[in-house]
Amino acid sequence: MNDSSRPTLLLIDGFSMAFRAFFALPVENFATSTGVPTNAVYGFASMLATLMKEHAPTHAAVAFDLPGGTFRTERLPSYKGTRDATPPEFEPQVPLIREVLDALGVAAVDKERYEADDLLATYARLGREAGMRVLVVSGDRDTIQLVTEDVTLLYPRKGVSDLVRFTPDAVVEKYGVRSDQYPDLAALVGETSDNLPGVPGVGPKTAAKWIGVYGGLEGILDNAEDVPGKAGQSLRDHVDQVRLNRELNHLVTDLEVPLTVEDLEYRGADAVAVHQVCDALQFRTLRERLLPLVTSDSAEHVPEEPDEVEVVTDGALAAVTALSGPVSLHVEGRTGADADAWAIGVSTGDQAWGIDLTALSAAEETSLRAWLEDDAVAKTLHGAKDGWHALMARGIDLAGITGDTQVGAFLVNADQRGFDLASVLQRYLGVTATGGTAGDELDLGLDASAAHAAGSTAAHVGRLAAELDAEIERRGMTSLYREVEIPLIGVLARMEHAGIAVDRERLGERADGARARADLAAAQAYEAIGGEVNLGSPKQLQEVLFERLGMPKTKKIKTGYSTDASSLADLQAKSPHPFLEALLAHRDAAKLGQIIETLAQAVREDGRIHTTFSQVVASTGRLSSKDPNLQNIPIRTEEGHRIREAFVVGKGYETLVTADYSQIEMRIMAHLSGDEGLIEAFRAGEDLHRFVGARVFGVDPDDVTPEMRSKVKAMSYGLAYGLSSFGLARQLSVPVGEAQAMMDDYFARFGGVRDYLRTVVDQAREVGYTETILGRRRYIPDLTSTNRQRRDIAERVALNAPIQGSAADLIKKAMLGVDVALRDQGLASRQLLQVHDELVVEVAAGEQDAVETILTEQMHAAGDLSVPLDVNVGKGSDWRAAGH
DNA sequence: AGGCCCTCGTT
DNA sequence: GACGTACGAGGGCCTA
Incomplete structure (x- = not known):
């Protein structure tokens, strides 16, 4: 099969694969600094x-x-007619791909009036006849017909890196017909992407069966009268369509080709051209992967791939425990409820070791534990928190975490997707992990043993760390990384490990209540329309509301008209109906019931819920919480709020304490903008919205009505999100003119805010990123996008990122301060949760006052702002009681 | 089973 | 013509 003596011809469908690459890689993550999209080029x-x-x-x-028609569109103008117009970001990448091919010395071919597939078909035949092994790479199913013993099709399963090999046997296995019969099958079934309808009611199974029985399409059509069943009648009704399909899906194998097969000989890339192209496209890691294609005679300055570090497993324990750091460390294991670790790998850069944890004697484990728990041994991991949990499952309290390549990669560019090790290695080192897709267990090959794999991975993490440290330093984020994000890993690990206690009975009561209300509301809803529908199905609701009940249309969404809460409230105002009322009540209760159910099912055997916090999800630098998300537990409605009563102080502790920043984002805006009026408001310690309301409406603070106050509040927060007068008007249900007037008045009184908001966007456009108080950067390439909508979104992001991100910085610093203070004072109390501007602490007996002092002091001390940071503290036996 | 869409909870 | 950030989670529904 792999006889290397035979020449091999590689044939690629350029558009098809470039298109796949375009959709596989998010365009927003691949662009040069001048905004030229490169995702398709990169992927290709x-x-x-x-x-x-x-x-x-x-x-x-x-x-x-080539652009323009082909003989197929001449025959049938609607051929491929359903295809959407290519996205504007795609088109300009095609010439770039041809440039890359040119640099690599790979021939590009095309022919007027014919599709790329026809060229592939012809060259496949020519290659075959010349005794070559042929590989066809295409995402077009028509090319299946080219498969023979000599011609293998590589068809993309997902993206462009996961290609399935279609050999003759594989085609039969997948479609139940021979490759040369595939066009017959396709003619019957139809091809949506080519806008060729098939025979209604005939799918691949039926088509394959017929082909088996009648030997092929001709046989089927000759015997059309005898084909039984409904499908048979359907066939007879669509014979013309089938014939047309078959005519069009036949690929031409005898084209006059622009280059002979001999001309396609691959002579290797041109080093200078590859460098030029990679410079122009700003490809870093790809350069390293393209350069090996350079022929030896032009390859003078090609850097060599660093040698694979040797992984040692024999005597690894003794070697590792003798190390005093710094090292890179990898833990093979699981995190979560069934956490476990079974192997670790350690690397110093020159050397790597792998240790099987399951095979250690008690004495060996003790010695390894001491090393892992030694704070003086500096260790860098990828996803250190996961490693911590896996080791904790074996009773090992990992210490000395001084680096995390996952967190580091996130800091370098928070808007990329995928921070699993495989993706990050690919991105920064060009290393491709095999076996399993990104996110799965990483397998860098070599040896099957977990210990060996761990050692190899540790070595890769070490190389990655060196690369990322430099990137972080270049971006001025070293202190944010070393002094905030890295130390926070241990704090978060302990919070997750601790979990928060839940009173299952109380949770059960809330669930019962919600269920009863949902049932009642559902009954009322059915009653109101005299029948049952699935109230949870927006689709069915649309049918009821807009067709059966003929209500006025609400705002348009992709699938019709919205049935969300605000639309339903509007409807209720315009055309009241008991169904609407019942539906809203049902929504509310069903949602609560669902939340409670999710929480109840997340309670572990220890009676506590252990969420997972992530430092590498929210681009602004906020934490996120999942499985379950404890950062979105209801609070606004009474019934929702009561869910918090089920989060209780745990056994052995006395109270829960919550501490939250008061109006943190407004204070940060005051600080960043330097607006004197706003700063004065905070310094005076007045009610902010009352103060602002007085200025905006030109009245005495005492004369600010609750209505004025709430309008001003909405506006103040809206500004930090880039809210428009239109949006404000809609939110306040006032005319746009009134909203605009309010904003004008606001800016007239608080000019510093207006100047700041303007400057922050302009500066971000200039340098390409925004920055928080602690120097956290967020790159926003779309600020220079020519697409209006993308640019608008980018501008709102640029407004919000420094504010939300600075708030995230501050509370992270506060968490570190609280952690240190609790430890320094030898207290048993512990942090449990963070909800963006709030901390929840479980307080041990007798530590109440000390904890409150620590929280207040540390949260204050987190920022040195031109306005004070106010902190509210509350306590109670459950989360609701502790809140305020 | 996997993915998209809608809806909705928090800040 | 659109028009407020950042998330996670569930159900419905279509496709594979």
Whole structure:
């Protein structure tokens, strides 16, 4: 099969694969600093590098479609007619791909009036006849017909890196017909992407069956009268369509080709051209993967791949425990409820070791534990918190975490997707992990043992850390990384490990109440329309509201008209109906019931809920919480609020204490803007919204009505989110003019805020990023987008990121301060939760006053702002009572 | 089973 | 023509 003596011809459908790459890689993450999108180029080049390396073809060509029609559209103008227009970001990448091909020395071919597939078909035949092994790479199913013993199709399953090999056997297995019969099958079934309808009621199974019985399409059509059943009648009704389909899906194999097969010989890349192209496209890691394709005679300055670090397992324990750091560490294991660790890997850069934890004697484990728990041994991991949990399951309290390549990669660019090790290695080192997709267990090959794999991974993490440290330093985020994010890992790990106690009975009561209210509301809703519908189905609700009841249309959404709460409230105002009222009540109760159910099912055997906090999700730098999310427990409605009564102080502790920042984002805005009026308001300690309301409406603070206050409050917060007068008007249900007037008045009194908001966006556009108080950067390339909508969104992001991000910085610093203070004072009380501007602490007996003091002091001390940071503290036996 | 859409909870 | 940040989670529903 892999006989290397035969020449190999690699044939690629350029558009098809570039298109796949375009949709596989988010365009917003791939652009040059000048805003040229490069995701399709990147994905295509990456795929090509892999193919060249794996298959080492002697000949290669990439075929392109040309603009304008083909003989197929001449025959049938609607051919491929349903295809959406290509996205504007895609088009400009096609010439770039041709440039890359040129640099790599890979032939690009095209032909007027024919599709790339026809060129592939013709070259496949020519290659076959020349005795070559042929590989066709295409995402177009029509190319299945090319498969023979000599021609293998590589068809993308997902993205462009996951290619399925279609050999003759694989085609039969997948479709139940031979590759040469596939066009017959496709003609019957139809091809949506080509806008060729098939025979209604006939799917691949039926088509394959018929082909088996009658030997092929001709046989089927000759015997059409005898084909039984409904499908048979359907076939007879669509014979013309089927014939047309078959005519169009036949690929031309005898084209006059622009280059001979011999001309396609691959002679290798041109080093200078590859460097030029990579410079222009700002490809860093891809450069390293493309350069090996350079032929030896032009390869003078090609840096060599660093040698794979040798992994030692024999005598690893003794070697590792003798190390005093710094090292990179990898833990093979699971996190979560069934946490466990079974192997670790350690690397110093020159050398790596792997240790099987399951095979250690008691004495060995003691010695390893001492090393892992030694704070003086500096360790860098990828996802250190996960490693901590896995080791904690074995009673090991990992210490000395001084680096985390996952957190580091997030700081470098928070808007990228995927911070699992495989993705980050790929991104920064160009290392491709095999076996399993990103996110799955990483397998860098070599040896099957977990210990060996751990050692190899540790070595990779070490190389990654060196790269990322430099990137972080370049961006001025070293102190944020070393002094905030890294120390926070241990704090979060302990919070997750502690969990928060839940009173299951109380939770059960709330669930019962919600269920009863939901049932009642549902009954009333059915009564109101004289029948049952699924109240949880927006689709069915649309049918009831807008068709059966003929209500006025609400705002448009992708699938019709919205049935969300605000739309329903509008409807109720315009055309009152008992159904609407019951529906809203049902929504409310059902949602609560659902939340409670999720929480109840998350309670572990210890009677506590252990959420998982992530430092690498929210681009602004906030934490996120999941499984379950404890940062969105209801508070606004009475019934929702009562859920918090089920979060209680645990056994052995006395109270829960909550401490939250008062109006933290407004204070940060006052600080960042330096607006004297706003700063004065906070310094005076007045009610902010009353103070602002007085200025905006030109009345005495005492004369600010509750209504004025709430309007001003909405506006103040809205400004930090980039709210428009339109949005404010809608939120306040006032005319746009009134909202605009309010904003004008606001800016007239608080000019510093207006100037700040303007400056922050302009500066971000200039330098490409925003920055928080602690120097956290967020890159926002869309600020220079020519697409109005994208740019508008980017501007709102730029407004909000420094404010929300600075608030995140401050509370993270506060958490570190609280942690240190609790420890320094030898207290048993512990932090349990963080909800963006609030901390929840479980207080041990006799520590109440000390804890309250620590919280207040540390939260105050987190920021040195031009306005005071107010902190509210509350206590109680449950979360609701502790709140305020 | 997996993914998209809608809806909705928090800050 | 759109128009407020940042998330996570569940159900419905379509596709594979």
